[in-house]
Amino acid sequence: MLDDRYKLAFEAYPYERNSDQDADTPVRHPVVIMGGGPVGVATALDLGRQGIRAIVLDDHEGVGMGSRAICFAKRSLEIADRYGCGDPMLDKGVVWNVGKVFYEDRKVFEFNLLPEDGHKFPAFLNMQQPYFEQFMIERARELQAEGMPIELRGKNRVDGVVVKDDHVVLTVMTPEGPYTIEVDWLIGADGANSPLRGMMGLEFEGRVFEDNFLIADIKMKGDKSFPTERWFWFEPPFKSGSSTLLHKQPDDVWRIDFQLGWEIDRKEELKEENIRVRLDAMLGPEIEYEMVWSSIYTFQCKRMDRFREGRVIFAGDAAHQVSPFGARGANSGMQDVDNLGWKLGLVVQGKSPESLLDSYDSERVFGAEENIMNSTRSTDFITPKSEISKIFRNAVLNLSEKHAFARPLVNSGRLSVPCVYDGGVLNSSDDLHGGPDRTRPGAPCPDAPVGSGFLMAKLGDDFVVLAINADVPGMLEEAGITARVVSISTEDDSNGALADRYLGDAKSAVYLIRPDQHVATRMGAYDGMKLRSALRRATGQEV
């Protein structure tokens, strides 16, 4: 009745009886999160840290086996760091900067991501998804021990929802039978196949790509070392697929991805001896390895029309799906949480009107569109859909060997960067003359060294007035919301990164920054009126 649909990498939230199961009438909770994947757990961390009771219901008792996501972007790591679990990720993950592109039998070029200095986190960190989830769950346990109201309920499967105007009624199945609860807000973080979407009869349309990808995670044995680089082959000579990707993970594990085409015999392809034929052809017979995990996946690019349906809010794979090229799945899910957490917090605390949550919908739909566009473009390059697109693709690859201009056209996945909410409903005007483009209203704040630490650690969690070389009278209070002041002088800016990223040609600047570290407005000097009105706008109190 409550059988596992997949094997666990590890147990994290074993079933325990909870008091709601013994209540005579259904208990009412402020927020319940359906699904304990990375997005669900991150949502609980975000809300719990604001003191809002967050209950995660998951139909399993821990994290699923198999690595799935391996590339975690800077922004996801910064978000995790705000929740207090960035450091173990930094310790565990593998940093890579060099990528090599191969076409047929030869390397056509290599590139270096040339990371910008002055960020706590690298552009990307590779680690198996179960580690990413484990560090967040461990953090949730720590916060629970400190008394924060987070609850993770394993083997609690949501089997029924009734959506009312101002609450949702859930039927939850457990090994000891069902129980009913009422929730003010339901977060649907139940993954790509989202049963919740199904129960609510919501559409999920998009483009299905007719291709199968075989992933093998292998552990190298012996002393032949492979470099920590990303290798991407277009039409490899070893005929193991029409494209192949090799990527390093921690624990000497390598991810290899073979593009197999559409008409395949899944069962045959998944047999270890057949996977080994492909791997041996690619790695050469002298390399010894052990198979850790393998799977065949197909993918689609699609999103829900709306991420908010009254009291139900969708996030992560439940709301949108992209191809894995570009690592935008879990990474965009983390940005959903980042965007939703503080808004839901303000609404639950009665500080903002419910309509603030419509900006979650508009901003994250905008983000999902950008992700879908990027991942569709990568996919069209990797698997050209027509004869002429293949001709152009191969022309780019051939030219890239000799001519630098063609290299930026090679698209084997544009790696995930957070989106700028240009034109977003919560943005106010840009009044910083000569201010850098990258920190315009709507943009996520880039990190920068400040004194002996980093700027990111000084922002986040609440609204901040960031004053650089500017006088600010003290914290800003408006309509029940306070914005903390962070004052920095460029004297603390040893390598000029802060000035470069936040001042540009301006001598001083005052920014209003949202709790998710996106810029709400900016100006050259403190202007209380403007800041107050921007704060009202950013909290949904002025439209």
Add this chain to the structure above:
Amino acid sequence: MSDLNLNQNIDKPDDFYADLLSAHEGLSKAESDAFNARLILVLANHIGDREVIKDALEAAKI
């Protein structure tokens, strides 16, 4: 920013045309298609200005 020039701009047009054809000489259909694709990419990069390229894409539709 300059507009797409649709007036005659190449000196000795017959020579240019002969160069174009001779570049394709001896190529199979597939090789010619690949050559054309590379040529378009090289020329587009040289133009650089995306507005001009967009206009060129329009103009080529006839």
